[in-house]
Amino acid sequence: MNRFMENSQGVATRPTLADVARRVGVSKSAVSQAVNWVPERATTIKEETRQRILQVVKEMGYRPSWRGQVLANRRSGAIAVVYSAPLGAVPRGVYFEIVDHIEEQLSKFDICPAFVHVKDHSERFDRLLGDARFDGCLTLGVLSPEVLKILRRNQVPAVLVNADADHTWTRVNVDDEEGTRAVMQHLLSLGHKRVVYNAGAHPPPHHSVTVRAATYQQCMREAGLSPQPPFVGPVDHFVEQLISSPDRPTAIVDFDHWGAVRLLQALWRKGKRVPDDFSVATFNDTYPVTEVIPPLTTASLPAKQMAEEAVRMLLERIERPQTPPQTIVLKETLVVRESTAPPRA
Amino acid sequence: MNRFMENSQGVATRPTLADVARRVGVSKSAVSQAVNWVPERATTIKEETRQRILQVVKEMGYRPSWRGQVLANRRSGAIAVVYSAPLGAVPRGVYFEIVDHIEEQLSKFDICPAFVHVKDHSERFDRLLGDARFDGCLTLGVLSPEVLKILRRNQVPAVLVNADADHTWTRVNVDDEEGTRAVMQHLLSLGHKRVVYNAGAHPPPHHSVTVRAATYQQCMREAGLSPQPPFVGPVDHFVEQLISSPDRPTAIVDFDHWGAVRLLQALWRKGKRVPDDFSVATFNDTYPVTEVIPPLTTASLPAKQMAEEAVRMLLERIERPQTPPQTIVLKETLVVRESTAPPRA
DNA sequence: CTGAAAGCGCTTACAG
DNA sequence: CTGAAAGCGCTTACAG
Numbered sequence: 001m002n003r004f005m006e007n008s009q010g011v012a013t014r015p016t017l018a019d020v021a022r023r024v025g026v027s028k029s030a031v032s033q034a035v036n037w038v039p040e041r042a043t044t045i046k047e048e049t050r051q052r053i054l055q056v057v058k059e060m061g062y063r064p065s066w067r068g069q070v071l072a073n074r075r076s077g078a079i080a081v082v083y084s085a086p087l088g089a090v091p092r093g094v095y096f097e098i099v100d101h102i103e104e105q106l107s108k109f110d111i112c113p114a115f116v117h118v119k120d121h122s123e124r125f126d127r128l129l130g131d132a133r134f135d136g137c138l139t140l141g142v143l144s145p146e147v148l149k150i151l152r153r154n155q156v157p158a159v160l161v162n163a164d165a166d167h168t169w170t171r172v173n174v175d176d177e178e179g180t181r182a183v184m185q186h187l188l189s190l191g192h193k194r195v196v197y198n199a200g201a202h203p204p205p206h207h208s209v210t211v212r213a214a215t216y217q218q219c220m221r222e223a224g225l226s227p228q229p230p231f232v233g234p235v236d237h238f239v240e241q242l243i244s245s246p247d248r249p250t251a252i253v254d255f256d257h258w259g260a261v262r263l264l265q266a267l268w269r270k271g272k273r274v275p276d277d278f279s280v281a282t283f284n285d286t287y288p289v290t291e292v293i294p295p296l297t298t299a300s301l302p303a304k305q306m307a308e309e310a311v312r313m314l315l316e317r318i319e320r321p322q323t324p325p326q327t328i329v330l331k332e333t334l335v336v337r338e339s340t341a342p343p344r345a
Numbered sequence: 346m347n348r349f350m351e352n353s354q355g356v357a358t359r360p361t362l363a364d365v366a367r368r369v370g371v372s373k374s375a376v377s378q379a380v381n382w383v384p385e386r387a388t389t390i391k392e393e394t395r396q397r398i399l400q401v402v403k404e405m406g407y408r409p410s411w412r413g414q415v416l417a418n419r420r421s422g423a424i425a426v427v428y429s430a431p432l433g434a435v436p437r438g439v440y441f442e443i444v445d446h447i448e449e450q451l452s453k454f455d456i457c458p459a460f461v462h463v464k465d466h467s468e469r470f471d472r473l474l475g476d477a478r479f480d481g482c483l484t485l486g487v488l489s490p491e492v493l494k495i496l497r498r499n500q501v502p503a504v505l506v507n508a509d510a511d512h513t514w515t516r517v518n519v520d521d522e523e524g525t526r527a528v529m530q531h532l533l534s535l536g537h538k539r540v541v542y543n544a545g546a547h548p549p550p551h552h553s554v555t556v557r558a559a560t561y562q563q564c565m566r567e568a569g570l571s572p573q574p575p576f577v578g579p580v581d582h583f584v585e586q587l588i589s590s591p592d593r594p595t596a597i598v599d600f601d602h603w604g605a606v607r608l609l610q611a612l613w614r615k616g617k618r619v620p621d622d623f624s625v626a627t628f629n630d631t632y633p634v635t636e637v638i639p640p641l642t643t644a645s646l647p648a649k650q651m652a653e654e655a656v657r658m659l660l661e662r663i664e665r666p667q668t669p670p671q672t673i674v675l676k677e678t679l680v681v682r683e684s685t686a687p688p689r690a
Numbered sequence: 691c692t693g694a695a696a697g698c699g700c701t702t703a704c705a706g
Numbered sequence: 707c708t709g710a711a712a713g714c715g716c717t718t719a720c721a722g
Contacts, residue, residue: 014477016698016699016700017699017700017701018699018700026708026709027708027709027710028699028700028701028709028710029701029702029708029709029710029711030707030708030709032700032701032702033701033702033708036701044707045707045708046707046708049707049708063472063475063476063477064476064699064700065476065477065698065699065700066421066476066477066478066699066700067415067416067419067421067477067478067698067699067700068416068698068699068700068701068714069476069699069700069701070412070415070416070699070700070714071412071413071415071416071698071699071700071701071713071714071715071716072699072700072701072702072713072714073700073701073714074412074714076411076412077478078423078459080457090435090441090444090445090448092441096435096437096441099435100435103435103460103462104462107462107464107469110469110472110473112425112459112460112461112473113459113460114423114457114458114459114460115448115457115458115459115460116457117448117449117452119452124452124455127408127455128455128457130408131408131409131410131411131414132359132408132410132411132412133411133412133422261633261636262636264638265636265637265638265640268638268639287633288606288632288633288636288637291606291607291610291633291637292610292633292636292637292638293609293610293613293637293638295610361714361715361716362715362716362717363715363716371692371693372692372693372694373693373694373715373716373717374692374693374694374695374717374718375691375692375693377716377717377718378692378717378718381717389691390691390692391691391692394691394692409715409716410714410715410716411715411716412714412715412716413698413714413715413716413717414715414716414717415698415715415716416697416698416699416700416714416715416716416717417697417698417715417716417717417718418698418716418717419698
């Protein structure tokens with residue numbers, strides 16, 4: 001079964017709807033209907049005709065051209081995954097997991113997510129949205145006001161995953177306060193009194209940064225303990241300060257898994273052991289948190305659920321663009337591993 | 346500047362080429378030429394007309410519709426990144442880095458890579474290629490014979506990155522033998538005599554698996570030492586065997602960074618230290634090899650160069666599909682870190 | 691220098 | 707039940 005015909009130059013070429021129609025001796029509409037068979041549709045073709053057409057479709061190896069369909073359907077069938085990763089061209093860390101599940105979900109609809117990395121100069125992004133090549137956008141993480149403006153101006157259906165955006169957008173968010181509370185409760189119930197919070201060298205411009213730090217302080221106060229101001233700076237400085245501290249802390253909450261992994265290494269360099277000398281807990285239950293020394297206790301983001309809700313809402317909005325904005329807030333889950341233990345007596 | 350007009354139902358709608366033409370009072374061809382301005386083109390419009398058109402284009406916020414262009418140009422302007430990752434829906438590890446650079450390269454041409462995860466049932470893949478939505482494919486890693494067959498049957502320009510495929514394909518490969526030699530030379534020159542090779546629990550079906558193991562054995566023999574058979578199995582078994590071995594090895598080559606990271610943890614669990622008790626070297630200089638305890642010595646794949654060559658060759662093949670297949674083989678680079686040291690005296 | 695026309699490959703009301 | 711026609715929004719020979 002050779003899918004291709006030859007044109008006058010002898011170059012292989014795909015059979016078109018018209019080719020099939022000609023061969024069967026029916027109209028293009030008939031072929032179109034036979035191929036996109038919808039039983040409920042009012043206008044139909046005779047079963048026998050349909051079979052005859054399908055037979056030839058198979059023989060010729062005809063497949064509807066996506067290019068033709070895109071124009072006729074006013075749909076590109078393409079969805080963009082939009083992000084402006086500070087680290088690289090492809091989403092990393094938790095976003096990686098989310099993207100993983102987004103791909104999984106979209107594949108059920110034969111949609112292949114296209115990756116759109118918005119760099120400093122967002123004029124390219126405007127161009128991409130402006131030419132209507134995407135039916136909708138899923139965005140990851142924090143977006144600059146400029147990117148949001150472009151998104152709005154282009155009137156493309158969008159769902160923002162884990163962004164700092166107001167309620168006029170459809171969003172999937174995570175309850176960071178609750179997640180932080182779970183982490184703190186865990187540490188406090190282990191008996192830790194001197195808990196510190198490490199924000200890292202370059203806290204990203206994300207509400208999680210504020211929420212996690214604030215909740216840490218809040219929890220300490222609620223427990224009748226005195227919170228330290230969140231540490232901002234290189235991990236080595238943090239560790240030095242930690243060690244030389246008169247009332248040495250016994251537990252550390254790190255802003256995210258990137259930081260926590262580096263923290264483990266920095267502590268190791270100083271000959272400190274986790275959890276013997278310090279307990280360490282963090283956020284984002286993503287590689288390599290289970291593979292490091294020791295495996296890390298984390299608050300896990302519900303990546304799969306986030307992806308599912310985001311895709312569901314986006315497809316809905318593409319179908320009905322006037323759907324009012326919605327926000328979904330999901331819970332984090334505490335995963336206890338070996339990096340946390342009661343403080344040494 | 347509002348980009349949108351309203352149609353009879355009052356719903357915002359994009360201005361089309363025809364709208365602009367009408368407004369300016371010229372033909373659609375004139376507008377098309379003004380927008381896609383190519384100075385060298387034979388047939389041209391008067392500079393003054395062009396300016397007049399461009400003015401209105403700007404006023405109306407007109408942008409050529411990708412959908413129209415796709416059909417007229419016989420190009421979708423979309424490229425697929427194809428892989429059948431065993432682990433998840435998005436490429437990980439080294440492929441992650443490669444994808445990162447692919448995105449970077451393609452973005453220069455306003456192409457957004459679409460991710461196509463080929464699952465067990467590759468009939469979806471056939472469908473995707475069959476409807477001509479992609480101008481070309483970049484594939485990552487090993488592909489099943491079935492996937493290769495689909496790729497060939499659909500006559501889509503493709504470049505295979507790091508695949509096990511014959512020379513009838515255009516490929517970007519890596520000189521794994523040379524990389525393994527560099528690793529071995531490094532260990533041997535440190536004075537190691539008893540070097541073992543860990544293939545991991547589930548060696549992926551990749552030629553690297555064979556090449557690295559074979560080269561390890563070859564290098565040992567060349568140095569007048571006796572190679573061990575490559576170990577295949579869970580890392581814990583490997584470590585047990587290692588420790589209980591009468592002539593205890595002093596250095597380990599691990600098949601890849603996933604394995605090496607797990608190996609460090611397994612050794613730590615047994616109270617062994619790296620590099621004091623064992624030196625460890627591996628392949629793929631990718632996260633988290635620099636963040637683990639201790640940072641790993643690796644043979645680094647030239648991810649950036651691989652991506653650049655692959656994209657370059659693919660765009661060339663899309664332009665000229667008859668270009669004969671080419672193969673590019675790139676070198677790995679040894680990166681020495683703290684996981685390797687001379688054996689303890 | 692400019693415009694009318696055909697064509698890219700479909701879909702979908704509509705007329706018969 | 708079936709086909710002719712218009713249309714989706716462009717581009718590009720070609721005629722003037």
